[in-house]
Amino acid sequence: MKLAAGAAVLSLLLAAVPCASAQERQLGARVGAALSTLEHDTTGEGEYSRRFGGVGGGFIVLPLANAIALQLEALYVQKGGKFDLPGIPETSTIILDYVEFPLLLRIGPSRAGPGGVYLLTGMSAGLRAMARRQFSATGRGITSGRSFDIRDEIAPFEASAIVGGGFDVHRHVVIDARYAWGLTPVNRDQTGGFKVRTRVLSVTAGLRF
Numbered sequence: 001m002k003l004a005a006g007a008a009v010l011s012l013l014l015a016a017v018p019c020a021s022a023q024e025r026q027l028g029a030r031v032g033a034a035l036s037t038l039e040h041d042t043t044g045e046g047e048y049s050r051r052f053g054g055v056g057g058g059f060i061v062l063p064l065a066n067a068i069a070l071q072l073e074a075l076y077v078q079k080g081g082k083f084d085l086p087g088i089p090e091t092s093t094i095i096l097d098y099v100e101f102p103l104l105l106r107i108g109p110s111r112a113g114p115g116g117v118y119l120l121t122g123m124s125a126g127l128r129a130m131a132r133r134q135f136s137a138t139g140r141g142i143t144s145g146r147s148f149d150i151r152d153e154i155a156p157f158e159a160s161a162i163v164g165g166g167f168d169v170h171r172h173v174v175i176d177a178r179y180a181w182g183l184t185p186v187n188r189d190q191t192g193g194f195k196v197r198t199r200v201l202s203v204t205a206g207l208r209f
Contacts, residue, residue, distance in 0.1 A: 025061065025062060030176060030205065030207075031054070031204060032056070032205055033053070033054060033055070034055040034078055034079065034201070035200070036199065038094060038196050039196070039197055039198075048081030048094070049081060051093060054076075055076065055202045059072065059206065060073075070103070073104070075099070075100045075101075075102065077098050078095075079198045096154065097129045098126035101125050102122060104121065104122035106118055114169065114171065115167075115168060116167070116168035119165045120166065123160065123162065124180065125157070153189065155187070162178055162180045172207060172208045173205070174205070176204045176206060177204075178201075179202075180200040184197070
């Protein structure tokens with residue numbers, strides 16, 4: 001439902017921008033994989049390993065001038081990280097899912113076509129969709145676990161910076177790769193200066209209509 005609402009917002013934005021002709025606009029959907037982790041700047045607290053998740057949603061490209069365009073997106077992104085404590089045979093996984101609205105500057109060919117390469121840079125606003133802490137342990141070949149809702153521990157909003165690029169495989173098919181730095185801490189309790197931010201590398205395949 002939230003992703004559908006995001007797509008509706010993008011459709012309204014498309015209708016509100018009169019400067020680009022209908023022939024120049026691009027509308028499509030993308031889906032792919034996200035490799036994420038959590039980083040903090042406090043020493044002695046251990047490090048998070050990566051969590052594998054998914055990403056998907058829709059996008060609109062609005063040309064501005066020659067090789068410059070505005071790319072608006074609505075995405076569902078799975079983030080988080082795993083944490084292992086020394087001497088304890090249990091893994092703690094932080095699961096953070098967001099509905100995100102990237103606003104990106106696109107530099108590259110003004111029209112879609114095979115072999116076109118473009119660069120992306122910009123910002124993203126993310127709304128927390130789910131936040132859970134999952135514990136799992138493996139013993140004697142059996143994996144057991146438990147999960148807890150931690151929405152009261154996670155901030156409802158996150159801002160990120162994005163840099164990446166893409167390649168037009170076909171007029172209707174595009175491959176995209178990007179890296180996102182979380183700028184705002186996701187943890188509400190920042191006692192002692194403990195601030196946790198997300199880091200996400202994603203690769204997607206997109207279909208333009």
